[in-house]
Amino acid sequence: MNVRAQVSMVFHLDKCIGCHTCSLACKNLWTDRPGTEYMWWNNVETKPGTGYPTLYEDQEQYRGGWVLEDGKLRLKLGSRPTELVNISFNPRLPTLDDYYEPWTYRYKDLIEAGPGDDQPVAKPISMITGEDMEIEAGPNWDDDLSGSPIYAANDPNLRKVMNDEERRQFFELQQLVYFYLPRICNHCLNPSCVAACPTGAIYKRGEDGIVLVSQEKCQGWRMCVSGCPYKKVYFNWNSGKAEKCILCYPRLETGQAPACMHSCVGKIRYLGVLLYDADRIEETASKPDQELVEAQRDMILDPFNPEIIHRALADGIDRKVVDAAQRSPVYKYVKAWHLALPFHPEWRTLPMLFYVPPLLPVTTTLTAQGHHELESNFFSSLESARMPIRYMASLFSAGDEDMVIAVYKKLLAGRIFKRAQTVGDVPMERAVQALEEARSTEQEVEDIYRLTALASFEEMFVIPPMLREVAIEMGVDPHEFQEERGAGFVQLPARGL
Amino acid sequence: MDGFLFIAFPYVALILAIGVGIYRRRRRPYTYSSLSSQLLENRKLFWGSVPWHYGITLILLAHLLAALFPGLAGRILGGRIRLLVLELTGISLAFYALFGLIVLIIRRLPTTSRVRHATSYMDGILLGFFLIQVATGVSIAIFERWGSLWYLRTAVPWFWSLVKLHPETATVTSLPGIVRVHFVLGFAIILLFPFSRLVHLVMFPIKYLWRPYQVVIWNRRTRKVESTEVMQ
Numbered sequence: 001m002n003v004r005a006q007v008s009m010v011f012h013l014d015k016c017i018g019c020h021t022c023s024l025a026c027k028n029l030w031t032d033r034p035g036t037e038y039m040w041w042n043n044v045e046t047k048p049g050t051g052y053p054t055l056y057e058d059q060e061q062y063r064g065g066w067v068l069e070d071g072k073l074r075l076k077l078g079s080r081p082t083e084l085v086n087i088s089f090n091p092r093l094p095t096l097d098d099y100y101e102p103w104t105y106r107y108k109d110l111i112e113a114g115p116g117d118d119q120p121v122a123k124p125i126s127m128i129t130g131e132d133m134e135i136e137a138g139p140n141w142d143d144d145l146s147g148s149p150i151y152a153a154n155d156p157n158l159r160k161v162m163n164d165e166e167r168r169q170f171f172e173l174q175q176l177v178y179f180y181l182p183r184i185c186n187h188c189l190n191p192s193c194v195a196a197c198p199t200g201a202i203y204k205r206g207e208d209g210i211v212l213v214s215q216e217k218c219q220g221w222r223m224c225v226s227g228c229p230y231k232k233v234y235f236n237w238n239s240g241k242a243e244k245c246i247l248c249y250p251r252l253e254t255g256q257a258p259a260c261m262h263s264c265v266g267k268i269r270y271l272g273v274l275l276y277d278a279d280r281i282e283e284t285a286s287k288p289d290q291e292l293v294e295a296q297r298d299m300i301l302d303p304f305n306p307e308i309i310h311r312a313l314a315d316g317i318d319r320k321v322v323d324a325a326q327r328s329p330v331y332k333y334v335k336a337w338h339l340a341l342p343f344h345p346e347w348r349t350l351p352m353l354f355y356v357p358p359l360l361p362v363t364t365t366l367t368a369q370g371h372h373e374l375e376s377n378f379f380s381s382l383e384s385a386r387m388p389i390r391y392m393a394s395l396f397s398a399g400d401e402d403m404v405i406a407v408y409k410k411l412l413a414g415r416i417f418k419r420a421q422t423v424g425d426v427p428m429e430r431a432v433q434a435l436e437e438a439r440s441t442e443q444e445v446e447d448i449y450r451l452t453a454l455a456s457f458e459e460m461f462v463i464p465p466m467l468r469e470v471a472i473e474m475g476v477d478p479h480e481f482q483e484e485r486g487a488g489f490v491q492l493p494a495r496g497l
Numbered sequence: 498m499d500g501f502l503f504i505a506f507p508y509v510a511l512i513l514a515i516g517v518g519i520y521r522r523r524r525r526p527y528t529y530s531s532l533s534s535q536l537l538e539n540r541k542l543f544w545g546s547v548p549w550h551y552g553i554t555l556i557l558l559a560h561l562l563a564a565l566f567p568g569l570a571g572r573i574l575g576g577r578i579r580l581l582v583l584e585l586t587g588i589s590l591a592f593y594a595l596f597g598l599i600v601l602i603i604r605r606l607p608t609t610s611r612v613r614h615a616t617s618y619m620d621g622i623l624l625g626f627f628l629i630q631v632a633t634g635v636s637i638a639i640f641e642r643w644g645s646l647w648y649l650r651t652a653v654p655w656f657w658s659l660v661k662l663h664p665e666t667a668t669v670t671s672l673p674g675i676v677r678v679h680f681v682l683g684f685a686i687i688l689l690f691p692f693s694r695l696v697h698l699v700m701f702p703i704k705y706l707w708r709p710y711q712v713v714i715w716n717r718r719t720r721k722v723e724s725t726e727v728m729q
């Protein structure tokens with residue numbers, strides 16, 4: 001056993017209101033420089049939808065992540081020699097048109113317009129060329145299912161689980177249903193971006209598991225962009241370097257939650273430490289599809305177990321980090337309650353951002369009075385779900401419907417129980433029966449309710465102590481440190497010629 | 498004049514290429530990049546970059562290997578058939594590279610395009626120099642009845658005399674103008690190397706073939722700290 005700590009996240013999808021505050025917080029902080037205009041390290045997509053960049057989930061096209069070949073893990077992008085052969089032209093790279101061409105408006109036109117009969121307009125201009133442009137796509141072009149015949153209908157997951165007729169029915173107006181999926185880098189345990197980088201410029205920080213691109217080592221071979229199945233590494237066309245979500249490590253190191261999480265209006269985001277067994281990474285990532293989620297849960301270690309604590313301390317994990325792991329909201333959602341699932345585990349990167357799948361689009365029906373109503377005959381709603389369980393399973397459990405149903409039963413039982421308690425229109429015996437069926441307890445449901453609905457900042461973001469400045473010790477030359485680890489820039493980061 | 502072009506200039510070019518190249522690598526690593534523009538434009542890049550890189554890399558390798566092992570190269574080229582096959586391969590590769598280069602140049606021309614916006618002056622200079630260099634190379638091969646063997650008798654002795662710090666230009670100064678242009682321009686490109694994106698060429702990540710897939714970096718477990726800990 002080799003115990004390591006990982007700063008991990010849970011996003012509770014039922015609470016996401018799709019306001020994009022997270023995306024803007026991130027954009028203003030990190031990606032407002034030339035070359036990064038099109039990047040959204042944090043983005044919020046409407047599901048069903050084709051996402052950002054368009055159709056990124058279609059790995060037959062983009063070849064991200066890992067595949068299992070004769071029981072061995074291989075990069076879907078190809079072998080190492082193949083990658084080197086393709087290095088002067090990467091056949092699997094999304095281009096700007098697969099994201100969108102960033103634009104602004106020529107506001108000067110408004111001010112400088114002479115007197116006339118018409119209102120002056122500010123024309124859209126490309127943020128790359130400065131030329132007039134026709135806006136054809138933008139970030140969240142398909143927000144709230146707009147353009148769904150093109151976007152949502154082509155969702156690769158829907159195509160996988162529904163035939164054409166089913167999809168047609170699904171998109172009838174009365175049937176329409178959707179939810180939001182906020183995405184950042186998953187800071188995976190088996191990151192395929194790291195493995196795809198020819199230079200070895202991408203690395204995982206040992207202490208906290210944050211995945212970073214060394215801006216000084218990166219040579220711009222842009223293989224990581226293809227390697228990441230979530231398309232969460234972006235190519236800066238100005239600097240010629242790859243960039244990605246840094247989990248706001250400068251904020252974390254000063255005890256603050258990442259900007260996207262701090263600003264989240266729906267309070268959907270949780271952050272905390274997980275202890276895991278690093279010796280089991282390869283073994284876990286090589287499990288058959290159906291066992292992946294379970295195996296990933298298994299490699300997450302119980303921070304209360306004295307034996308584990310002992311091992312953790314022996315492996316150099318600080319007592320305070322173990323303490324943070326015990327209070328970790330992520331541990332509760334993922335391991336204790338089995339409520340949060342990884343996104344597309346079948347890509348085998350062992351993503352460490354987990355999602356509580358959304359209940360509302362699955363179970364609510366519109367009554368004649370126009371009210372949303374929770375199905376009274378509790379679990380039966382899961383069979384007649386509007387958003388088919390199959391679809392959720394293809395997102396969050398590599399197709400294992402039982403795994404998603406188990407989550408939904410618990411969520412639903414919790415609702416029924418709280419309803420019996422507070423509103424009283426469901427008899428308590430039925431609520432208790434629902435709890436049993438969902439294999440939950442009153443105590444557990446109470447805890448889930450607390451953390452889901454009432455948690456304070458300190459409960460939602462349990463940031464381990466991770467100050468790094470002092471880690472440059474006497475005996476270490478800061479210059480050597482800078483070359484090996486990257487301690488910021490000595491010169492202005494200017495584009496090369 | 499010949500002394501400058503064939504002795505001083507090559508030395509200046511080589512010294513700057515190595516000196517500035519190393520300085521830039523160590524002190525300005527952020528500027529080291531292939532500066533890929535594939536994100537902005539994909540289609541023409543395919544028709545440009547692939548022929549250009551395969552063509553030019555093989556031809557450069559041929560130049561280099563022949564210069565390093567002139568004896569061996571001489572024996573290989575000695576046979577009529579072998580000479581013919583190699584000449585034909587060489588000229589096809591050169592046309593292949595030239596085709597790619599022209600596509601690359603056309604790709605960066607339209608002033609309103611995205612790639613043009615990500616084009617530096619150096620990109621223009623580089624592509625221009627390469628165009629002349631490849632064009633002169635091809636014309637020498639076709640019009641000057643320039644056999645590969647000549648290279649071994651003219652340019653290679655001159656290279657070696659430079660390496661041995663005993664410059665001897667007699668084998669090259671009397672060659673036709675176009676040949677001399679090709680030689681001098683070769684060193685001009687070496688001179689451009691440390692000041693342009695050409696630095697990507699020495700960064701070819703061959704170690705990818707054997708490096709472990711995963712990279713984990715620890716902050717505290719640096720070599721120095723570990724050794725002090727052991728000493729305590």
Ligand code: HEM
Nearest residue numbers: 087088221531532533534535546550553554557601698701
């Ligand atoms: C050693 C192996 C080489 C590798 C791996 C390599 C890789 C690359 C890559 C990734 C690009 C960026 C392409 C893009 O825009 O996406 C590039 C561009 C370029 N390379 Fe290479 N290269 C190599 C050798 C060479 C050689 C030998 C030359 C010429 C002597 C050369 C000249 C160029 C030029 C001029 C460009 C700019 C093309 C343009 O965008 O206009 N490369 N190379």
Ligand code: SF4
Nearest residue numbers: 016017019020022266
């Ligand atoms: S800020 Fe929170 S609620 Fe708003 S879109 Fe982002 S994740 Fe959803």
